[in-house]
Amino acid sequence: IEVSIEDRIGHVTLNRPKVLNALNRGMIREIVTVFDEFDLRDDVKVIVLTGKGRAFAAGADIDEMADDDAIRMELLNQFKDWDRMNQIKKPVIGAVQGFALGGGFELALSCDLLFAAEDAKFGFPEINLGVMPGAGGTQRLTRLMGKTKALEWLWSGEMMSGKEALHYGVVNRLIAPELLLEETFQFARKVAAKPALSVRLIKEAVEKAEDYTLAEGMQFERKNFYLLFASEDQKEGMKAFQEKRKPSFKGR
Ligand code: DAK
Numbered sequence: 737i738e739v740s741i742e743d744r745i746g747h748v749t750l751n752r753p754k755v756l757n758a759l760n761r762g763m764i765r766e767i768v769t770v771f772d773e774f775d776l777r778d779d780v781k782v783i784v785l786t787g788k789g790r791a792f793a794a795g796a797d798i799d800e801m802a803d804d805d806a807i808r809m810e811l812l813n814q815f816k817d818w819d820r821m822n823q824i825k826k827p828v829i830g831a832v833q834g835f836a837l838g839g840g841f842e843l844a845l846s847c848d849l850l851f852a853a854e855d856a857k858f859g860f861p862e863i864n865l866g867v868m869p870g871a872g873g874t875q876r877l878t879r880l881m882g883k884t885k886a887l888e889w890l891w892s893g894e895m896m897s898g899k900e901a902l903h904y905g906v907v908n909r910l911i912a913p914e915l916l917l918e919e920t921f922q923f924a925r926k927v928a929a930k931p932a933l934s935v936r937l938i939k940e941a942v943e944k945a946e947d948y949t950l951a952e953g954m955q956f957e958r959k960n961f962y963l964l965f966a967s968e969d970q971k972e973g974m975k976a977f978q979e980k981r982k983p984s985f986k987g988r
Contacts, residue, residue, distance in 0.1 A: 737766050738788070744781040744928040745921060746774035753789025759839050760797040761814055767843075768820040775824050778987070781928035781935070783828045784920055785847060792832040793840025795861065818871045821846045825936050827927055831920040832856045833913055837895070842871040845880075848939060850906065851920045852898045853913040858906060859895035879946060880906050931969035932987035 738749040748770055750757040767785075774780040787793055821843075830847030836858045844850055844858070852858075860877070862868050869890070878886040881904040889896060901907045911919045927935060937960040944956045964970050968988045976983035 737763060737770065739770050741774075741777075741780055743921075743925055744779060745924045746770070746777070746780040746783045748783065748785050750785075750787040750793055753791075755797070756791035756794035756835055757787045757789065757840065758795060758797040758799075759793050759843065760800045761812070761817075764814065764817050768817050771821065771824050771828070775826055781826065781932055781987075782924040783824065783826055784831060784924050785828060785843075786831045786917065786920075787833065787840075789834070791835040791837075791840065792830070792856070793837070793843060794835045795838030795840050798865070815871065818842075818846075825939065826932075827924075827935060827939060829920055829924055831916050832858070832907070833916055835895075838862055838869065838873075839871055842869060842873045842876070845872060845876040845906075849908045849923075850901075851909045851911055851916060851923070852901060852907040853916040854898050854910055855913050856898040856901065856907070856910075857895040858898075858901050859893065860890050861893045863891060863893040877906070880904065929985075931967070931973060931983075931985040933967050933969060934964060937964060 738747075738751045740747045748767055750759075750763070750767075752758060752760075752763070771783060774783050827849070828847045829849045829851065830844045831851045831853075832844050833853040833856060836844045836856060838859075838861055841858050841860060860869050860873050862873075868874065874886070874890060877889065880886075881889075885904060896904070896906070898907065898910050902910045909919070941953070941957045941960050945953050948956060969983075969985045972985060973983045
């Protein structure tokens with residue numbers, strides 16, 4: 737992977753273009769290790785994940801797993817690394833060009849927002865390999881598009897165009913390929929300029945909306961709402977409004 741920080745945006749680029757960024761175990765570990773580091777750094781407010789070349793990622797590395805057996809996989813416990821991805825508190829925006837297949841699609845779906853180039857192709861070809869998605873694909877796709885549509889894609893193994901992905905609410909935006917990075921970073925900078933605690937607690941509350949009942953979710957929301965009144969940014973934000981000036985947020 738390649739890693740950089742610019743304008744308070746931590747950028748991770750998948751960088752095995754010769755094999756369409758096929759995700760091997762080392763790569764997943766590197767991604768989550770950097771995400772964890774970004775999550776703790778004060779100078780990173782938003783994380784952007786992209787792929788180099790003609791794919792975001794064409795899936796887990798088939799050469800690496802072809803000879804695996806169930807017990808070896810259980811003992812390797814690779815899902816521990818994948819699960820760490822779900823614990824990142826800062827916003828993660830994925831920018832997908834070309835193929836996002838199998839584990840590559842699952843990695844994309846674990847981002848909070850997805851921006852896609854018009855040439856993006858999403859799919860779960862696992863069925864053609866005699867397996868099925870194992871890193872959240874059946875769960876996340878179903879939550880986004882409903883059971884019947886998700887089954888159609890998961891059973892057929894066919895690739896979904898960027899346009900279809902937009903239609904089903906899988907991606908936030910469809911962008912001309914040459915503008916994908918620019919538009920993604922433009923949005924990332926917008927979020928990076930917001931009070932970071934609000935951004936963080938909104939993400940946490942929205943995630944609960946998928947698992948909690950409405951009453952539980954609203955209770956949770958309320959606690960986060962109260963918590964923000966303990967922040968300096970709340971005082972600054974409201975004072976700046978009253979004084980008719982631009983607020984200066986500190987993320988505290
Ligand atoms: N793994 C390894 N190599 C791959 C690869 C992959 N997933 N995808 C592409 N490559 C390699 C190709 O072998 C080829 O290498 P060379 O022959 O040049 O050495 C190079 O990338 C370029 O690919 P193609 O020549 O095939 O390019 P095309 O344009 O003709 O075709 C394609 C593009 C995306 C349609 C095709 O490459 C393709 O079908 N790729 C495989 C798609 C796929 O089946 N993906 C894997 C799904 S299974 C887990 C978590 C997650 C997973 C598993 C376990 N744990 C935590 C335990 C996930 C599983 C999956 O993703």
